[in-house]
Amino acid sequence: MNNVLDLVLSSNPVVHNVIVKPSLCGSDHASVHFDLSIPIDTSCVDSHFDYMGGDYLAMSSALDTIDWWTLLDATSINDAYQRFIDLMHDLLSRFVPYKKKMSRPCDYPLHIKNLIEQRNRLFCTSRNPLASAMYKHITKELSRHLARFSAYKQRRLTMMNTASLFRYARSFLKEPAKVQILRDDQGNVIKTDQEKAEHLGRYFASVFRAPSNPPDNNDSQYDIRSCHSCLSRISQVLPWEIVGILRKLKSSTFLTTDGIPQIVFKRCANQLATPVSILINLSLSSGELPDVWKQGKVVPIPKVQSPCKVTEFRPISINSVVCKVAEKIVRRKLLAFCAQNHLIPVEQFGFIEGSSTTLQLLVCEHHWKKALSQNRFTDVLYFDLSKAFDRVDIPKLLEKLFQVGIRGTVLKWLSSYLSNRTFSVRCNSADSSFYSATSGVPQGGVLSPVLFNIYTSDLPELLTTDCRVKVMAYADDIKVFASYVDADRVLASAKEPAAQQNSYVCRLGKCVQVKTAELRQQGVRKSFANRGECEKNCRSHN
Numbered sequence: 001m002n003n004v005l006d007l008v009l010s011s012n013p014v015v016h017n018v019i020v021k022p023s024l025c026g027s028d029h030a031s032v033h034f035d036l037s038i039p040i041d042t043s044c045v046d047s048h049f050d051y052m053g054g055d056y057l058a059m060s061s062a063l064d065t066i067d068w069w070t071l072l073d074a075t076s077i078n079d080a081y082q083r084f085i086d087l088m089h090d091l092l093s094r095f096v097p098y099k100k101k102m103s104r105p106c107d108y109p110l111h112i113k114n115l116i117e118q119r120n121r122l123f124c125t126s127r128n129p130l131a132s133a134m135y136k137h138i139t140k141e142l143s144r145h146l147a148r149f150s151a152y153k154q155r156r157l158t159m160m161n162t163a164s165l166f167r168y169a170r171s172f173l174k175e176p177a178k179v180q181i182l183r184d185d186q187g188n189v190i191k192t193d194q195e196k197a198e199h200l201g202r203y204f205a206s207v208f209r210a211p212s213n214p215p216d217n218n219d220s221q222y223d224i225r226s227c228h229s230c231l232s233r234i235s236q237v238l239p240w241e242i243v244g245i246l247r248k249l250k251s252s253t254f255l256t257t258d259g260i261p262q263i264v265f266k267r268c269a270n271q272l273a274t275p276v277s278i279l280i281n282l283s284l285s286s287g288e289l290p291d292v293w294k295q296g297k298v299v300p301i302p303k304v305q306s307p308c309k310v311t312e313f314r315p316i317s318i319n320s321v322v323c324k325v326a327e328k329i330v331r332r333k334l335l336a337f338c339a340q341n342h343l344i345p346v347e348q349f350g351f352i353e354g355s356s357t358t359l360q361l362l363v364c365e366h367h368w369k370k371a372l373s374q375n376r377f378t379d380v381l382y383f384d385l386s387k388a389f390d391r392v393d394i395p396k397l398l399e400k401l402f403q404v405g406i407r408g409t410v411l412k413w414l415s416s417y418l419s420n421r422t423f424s425v426r427c428n429s430a431d432s433s434f435y436s437a438t439s440g441v442p443q444g445g446v447l448s449p450v451l452f453n454i455y456t457s458d459l460p461e462l463l464t465t466d467c468r469v470k471v472m473a474y475a476d477d478i479k480v481f482a483s484y485v486d487a488d489r490v491l492a493s494a495k496e497p498a499a500q501q502n503s504y505v506c507r508l509g510k511c512v513q514v515k516t517a518e519l520r521q522q523g524v525r526k527s528f529a530n531r532g533e534c535e536k537n538c539r540s541h542n
Contacts, residue, residue: 088264180306202435254318288412296423297318330413351449368481392452396455
């Protein structure tokens, strides 16, 4: 009866005043109450600007009084952008309140708070609260009022804007976005956010490749005389174009490396359109980017549920807002140039306006059903390019851009955009040191998809070694298929060129071979996968 079933174990003398009290909710275990003496870390106070509560009307009035042409009349783009940052930081300190971040309990109405106090008081004063009729009555009343309060709160949310409703639903359904548990290669738990950020940063940096030797024509790569159809310069960007882009930004409060969140540009779009257009025009005309634009803030996004290894995270880079706007301007010109000159192959369905995975599937289904109706077999080889965006060779990409007709200051700007990039990892509330990105296009960048499509534009032609071989791609997910009669197999001719390519690395874990056939005598269709054969043929990729 008086056996000890519940123990409180501690290696340090932090437990005091242990009291055994009656069980809770009819349990056969007694409740154990004790005091903890734990030192509170007050060295770091979690406080920040309350950007959602900023006085943007007053900030807009202050911005209207600034002579931007005089302020941004600098000798270099770095100097001009630094002046812009200093001014914006001064305005943020004046018009955005500063608050401490704290988690507040649910603000219950007064009658529920009184019931909670009565219940707690009865539990502490009664010898056996679970046998007390008053305690049971108060607990029942509290449960009923909490249910009514929750229903009332949900009804109010349905009448408010959808953002509030989805925010409330995510609090129940969505897993926390923070990196909770992380282990190193030896299985040891990495405890602090700073250690997690550094560990993730080292892993993300290890994925990049050393750049190849640049082409020999470095001195003439910006020459436009040898190209009959080329994109060599981008015309001046007008403030009204910038206003449209800024107004469509999300009201994000995430701090980039320059310390100015998106919500500031969105709420002060009319006033900031002029300085942003001046900075972008200066950058595009000189072919150079400020150093801050090349410093990305990487957020680790889980690839799987409950990740605990660094390999289970994907790095998404968040750049400066002004850099993002400049990328949108350049992207628009690149897409128009690619469409005019048919640079993106028709086999590529990824990041193309009007294309989708559904459209690609319909095209493939048409070919496969046609082959089945003609009593032919079809072999389909699926494979995925490993670390596709991170391992783009920058000198080769610049050479390919030159070959397709991108010259002059546009190519110079893209070269500056891709070169000497650095990044730091944001893990919960900690930032890692800066690491170099020696290859690749930034994941999450506005320009990255179109640059990747240009970089891999020759891959479908490379794999189509036979007229019966067809290629379909969605970004880095590629399928190669061919139809044949039983004695005439052609898929092998599509595997050899892929195995010989050093620029593209196949990810074996996502490779699979599928064979489809129609059995006339049974009137059914069969399909099966043979992973081993695919991995055997793709092994030379690694």
